[in-house]
Amino acid sequence: MISASALPRLLHRASGQPLSLAEHDQEFGLINPQMDLLTELRESGLTGRGGAGFPTSKKVELLRDQRGHGKFVVVNAMEGEPASHKDLALLNANPHLVIDGAEMLARMIGANRIAICVSRDNPLVINHVNRALHERSRRSQRGPEVELHTPPWRYVAGEESALIHWLGDKESLPQYRPHRPTILRIGRNAALVDNAETCANVGLIGRFGAEWYRTLGTPTSPGSTLVSVTGAVAKAHVIEVALGTPVRSILEVAGADTDPSAILLGGYGGTWLSGENIRFPFATEYLKEVGASVGAGIIMVLPRRACGILETYRITKWMANESARQCGPCAFGLPAMADDLQQLVSGGQGRKQSLDRLIRRAAEIDGRGACKHPDGVVRMVRTALQVFEKDLHNHINGSPCVASRESKFYATVPRFEREEDLVWE
Ligand code: SF4
Known part of the structure; x- marks a missing residue:
């Protein structure tokens, strides 16, 4: 019988193969x-x-x-x-x-x-x-x-x-x-x-x-959960942890950067948190103090050399393309938000106006879609504007953003085609 207090509970398998x-x-x-x-x-x-x-x-x-x-x-x-x-x-x-x-x-x-x-x-x-x-x-x-x-x-x-x-x-x-x-x-x-x-x-x-x-887990969040760790990590990891395990410990086990600039919790429609928040236990009753939740168990790690505003632009653009185009605020609003972010990132004229437009559009789009797709993007963008205040300031003032030269898109994970592309523990 599976031991009550031991992990893994869910990810048991035999010699690299699924259990028969x-x-x-x-x-x-x-x-x-x-x-x-x-x-x-x-x-x-x-x-x-x-x-x-x-x-x-x-x-x-x-x-x-x-x-x-x-x-x-x-x-x-x-x-x-x-x-x-x-x-x-x-x-x-x-x-x-x-x-x-x-x-x-x-x-x-x-x-x-x-x-x-x-x-x-x-x-x-x-x-x-x-x-x-x-x-x-x-x-x-x-x-x-x-x-x-x-x-x-x-x-x-x-x-x-x-x-x-x-x-x-x-x-x-x-x-x-x-x-x-x-x-x-x-x-x-x-x-x-x-x-x-x-x-x-x-x-x-x-x-x-x-x-x-x-x-296992906490009284409010019992049991274990699977966590996908991506971004500044050698390989995409799926780890099973007891709910309430500190985020830092999860990053350590995954071999991820434990001094990140920020983490994105909950994926592309999730919440950006600054790096010091990895001290929080991975359970919603703790994370809600900083406006986040466990969600679907996703931690994307952004290293200090990367630009949070550039990463946010890339995610927003990707999400705009994924709209099902049934609802106006989503079909037109998300591409417009991506354009505003692009103007901010590229450092062209009218950067301050782009930021004002972006904030206005976020308010207009929020809660107006048939599903939560646009709301997730709005949450992700709003938290980015708070967490990456310094990057934002640099872009608005036209200061050179060294991090923008970083070509890697951290939130992208190669589609999982071979078993060895993914590590789990
Ligand atoms: S809000 Fe949802 S249903 Fe409406 S267009 Fe966007 S993805 Fe489609």
């Missing part, structure tokens, strides 16, 4: 059919690992109470965020734990179908999931039908309503949802969407229970 079904059973033990899953889930305090941090048991209760047509459990392993690799690392290590969790969720809400979604440009992960499904199909157990879906990769394709839209109509377009949580539907069927890491945690709780689960 037999190895998985041996490592994790069999599922306890007598367990009151929903009670254990509630008491575990598990929150979604996809970014929003909503209590998983509450989502389950909402879906369990839906009557009428069939129900789906959708496992979101789209990993639309370029700085995140955790779900791919997880499916490469232990696909059966994710599928176990999805089956337990299906049991709790009474779903008859499970859709596992991995973007189609991850052939290695798709192979691992297919192999896992094949292994399970040879066991004559009755249960929900499990299907693998491979939507095209895009940033917004991983947004849960866009994913549901794709499963129904093959279009990755987010849906307008004024009230949350909302019941998402594929056709007439209610769908519970959970991130792959969330499902794997359910797979643990359904075996070992809430008390076991809470032996």
Whole structure:
């Protein structure tokens, strides 16, 4: 049995290969059919690992109470965020734990179908999931039908309503949802969407229970979490840590720069924090003091030689291109914000006016999209203007920005094609 206080819990694998079904059973033990899953889930305090941090048991209760047509459990392993690799690392290590969790969720809400979604440009992960499904199909157990879906990769394709839209109509377009949580539907069927890491945690709780689960982490943020560390690090890392581990310790284990100029928490739509904040424990109850959260477990490290304003411009430009172009503030506002930042960075005439325009546009765009895509960019830009005040001052005054000569785009992570491109511990 997996030890309660030891890591890794989620990233167990055998000699560089994903755990086979037999190895998985041996490592994790069999599922306890007598367990009151929903009670254990509630008491575990598990929150979604996809970014929003909503209590998983509450989502389950909402879906369990839906009557009428069939129900789906959708496992979101789209990993639309370029700085995140955790779900791919997880499916490469232990696909059966994710599928176990999805089956337990299906049991709790009474779903008859499970859709596992991995973007189609991850052939290695798709192979691992297919192999896992094949292994399970040879066991004559009755249960929900499990299907693998491979939507095209895009940033917004991983947004849960866009994913549901794709499963129904093959279009990755987010849906307008004024009230949350909302019941998402594929056709007439209610769908519970959970991130792959969330499902794997359910797979643990359904075996070992809430008390076991809470032996790691903090009282408010129990359990372990997967963290993608990118930027000023020799290789992109996915690390499993107990929630509440200091950010500095995470960077040390990842071999990242531990004297950074800044870190970007939460990915391209996240929050910039100045480097001294790596002293904070990686748990939302601590990070919220500085306006951040654990989100989807992404830490991008910016070294002191880089320019935060240039990096922010590059991210904004990339995010502007990723808009689904359904909503004006996003389709036109984000490219305009990228233009303002470019003018600031390039040091041309009217730099001060560019900054004023940028601040005004951020206020106009915030909260106006059908999804949170533009809000994330606004948050990232606003925090950049605070954290990189010195860089900003230099650009506005036309002082030479030595850091701007740095050609590396730190927030870019090469797409994960080979297993050895990614390290996990
Ligand atoms: S806010 Fe942007 S990404 Fe979201 S639905 Fe509207 S256009 Fe698409």
